[in-house]
Each structure stands twice: as structure tokens, then as C-alpha cells.
Amino acid sequence: MSELLSYGRQSIDDTDVEAVVRVLRSDFLTSGPEVEAFEREFADFVAAKHAIAVCNATAALHLAMLVAGVEEGDRVITSPITFLASANCAAYVGARPDFCDIDALSYNVDPGKLKTEWRDDTKAVVAVDYAGQAADMPAVAEIARERGAVVIEDASHAVGGKFTHCGKIWQIGGHPWADITVFSFHPVKTMTTGEGGMLVTDNEEFAVRARLLRNHGIERDPARFSGADLGSQTSEHGSWYYEMQELGYNYRITDLQCALGRSQLKRVPDFVQRRREIVARYNSAFADLAYVTTPQLRHPGDAAHTSWHLYTLQIDFAALRQNRAQVMAELRERGVGTQVLYIPVHLQPWYRQTYGYTAGQFPIAEGFYSRCLSIPLYPSLTDNDVEGVIKAVREVVA
């Protein structure tokens, strides 16, 4: 291998390029027909009623907090093993981000611990589907709903994923245990729009409000006007008329991006199929390595349904007598890029300073962090690339 393989990257083909070029030559560059079509197609794909496309998943998480009614003084609970945005969204609305330790097998929030961490003012839970494996959503929902909280699933890693529950297969985004599901279309994720995100819900009220807040709180539908007098007769209201009903944001996504999204969405079944093939190959190639733990599924049968955004190994660096930086450097010399996903959020300086978090509070997450290393996983890896990665990993960590 000559060039460095990164841990993740986009797959763009000629149909994707043509889709974007077609929009460049059209009447709308933003907030036009591509956005609506992408939303409809995505909602159908995940079997949800409403999909609201926004400029990134962080914005979608912020909107999720707002429509869920999370406010100053509330608490929101999430996993420490996630990208910052799953917790930051709570801070955006003045709520306190709380954490629940992960389960050592799936690296997702442990429902048993969720009960212990729950407080009276916990208003929402953000369950993260780490690496693409669904969090135990039925268990999370049971705990949250009994306590009147909103269930948000951060499925940024899990576009196209499904999971088994009670002998049935459920689509992430379309199952009944999340009130809101959020997806990311950042280039390292399963499909991309450059930057982009989607908020998915079956709740009509949440959907209407998320659309409003995406665009400055502007309402243009006469059926939803407040009736306030804005200095013109109601009978005069033309298509130019609008009301700002609450303080919203510019979280819009462009038609250019949504054209790419529509094209990429068609390719998702192939993307996840290829990801599963590579995961299966890695799993068997690393099964005999003494200091390495390969990703495990809560339901082994979900190997056929999981969309796998990341392939994260747990490596016992102490037993190997090499630290992670050395292992990463040696893999890099062999053309294999790796990444540490994630530094537990509560250990970040801002979280320590603002909320008083300290090391040792979430020991399973911190143990996972000390051992994790994500190796290249994306659909355009060739079989040769995959064998190269395997050879390099076996040389370095055997």
C-alpha cells in the first residue's frame, strides 16, 4: 500500500457528481425541490413519517432539544463515548449534560446504569448508536417514558442500520422507541452531503416546530398564522407574507447538498453491504489475536442488519508493551491510518470546568477509551486494501 488509508472516507461516483451539476444549472441552489425530495425519500427509506433536512447533525440535535422542550435547569443524559455534539446540544439550551456509563460489550449506554443516573429533572435521553450498532432502544425507552422524558436517538453512525428485538427486525429511524432520530451526513459517515444532517420523527408537532426553527422561526403557511396584525389587512396577505413566531436559526441545507444526498441514499444498500463484508473479514482475521478484542454485537444475528460506520478494536496496549501512539505510528508507516473514537466527553476541559466532571466517574467508558483504535472502514476499500490492513495490524499487534 502506498497511499495512507484513513479510518473513514466518502464514496463519490459519477452519478453523484452529475446530480450536483444538474442542480448548479437549475433555478434553485437552496431550499428548493431537492430538499423536499430528499426529505421524502429519506423518510420513506427509514420508514418514518417526517424527515427534516438541516445543515449538519449538530443542528439537528439542537433542534431536537428545542422541540422536546428541554430548557434551562433541565438535565439530558447521554453516553460519554460519542462525538461532542450528542452532549453539547443539551448545553446549547441551558440544560446540564449528564452521562451514563456504557455497557462493555456494545459500547452503548447501559440501561441498568441509566436508571441509577436518572434524576427528577432529566427531560431527555440521547442514546448513541456507537459504530452503527443500535443502542438498546426498547430498554432505554422503557426507562425514559415511564419518567416522562423524550427519547432521542443519535444515529449519526447508523444510516441504513436495523436491529432485532423480540424476533422482529426494526429499522433505525422507523422503530417506535425513539421520539426523534438524528442522522449525520458528514463525509466520514455512511452517506454524505458534504455537511448535512436529518431529524426524523413520527411526531407531527415536533416536525412542524423543527421546520419552523430551521428557518428563523418563519411561518409562511396561512393556516398556522397567529392572526396578529403586522400592519396590513389580513385580506391583503399575499405570498410575500410571513410571520416570525419564535426565535429560530438558519439551519437550512442547500439543494446542491440534497441532490448529492438523494444520489447517495440510492447507494446506501450497497455501502452497508460492503461495510458488512469488510467487518466480517476483519472479525475472522483478528479472532486469534491475544491482545485484541473485535467489535461484538448484543444480538449476533444483527451482523446481517448493522450498518457499521466504524471498525473499532480494543487493544490491550499494556500486555502488548507498546503504547497507542507507537502502534498508530507503526500502522501509519504501513499505510494504515487509525483514529481514537472517542475521548470520553466528560473528560474534556470544558466539561470538567463547567460541570465539575473528573476522571474515574465512568470507568467502563474510560477503560474503553484507553484501549480503542478504529481502523479503516469504508465501502471503496478494495479487497487488496483490506488484506493490507489485516497484514499490517497482525504485524504490529500480534
Ligand SMILES: *Cc1c(COP(=O)(O)O)cnc(C)c1O
Ligand atoms: C458526526 C457525529 C455528530 C455530528 O455530526 P455533524 O453532522 O458533523 O454535525 C453527532 N453525533 C455523533 C455520534 C457523530 O458521530
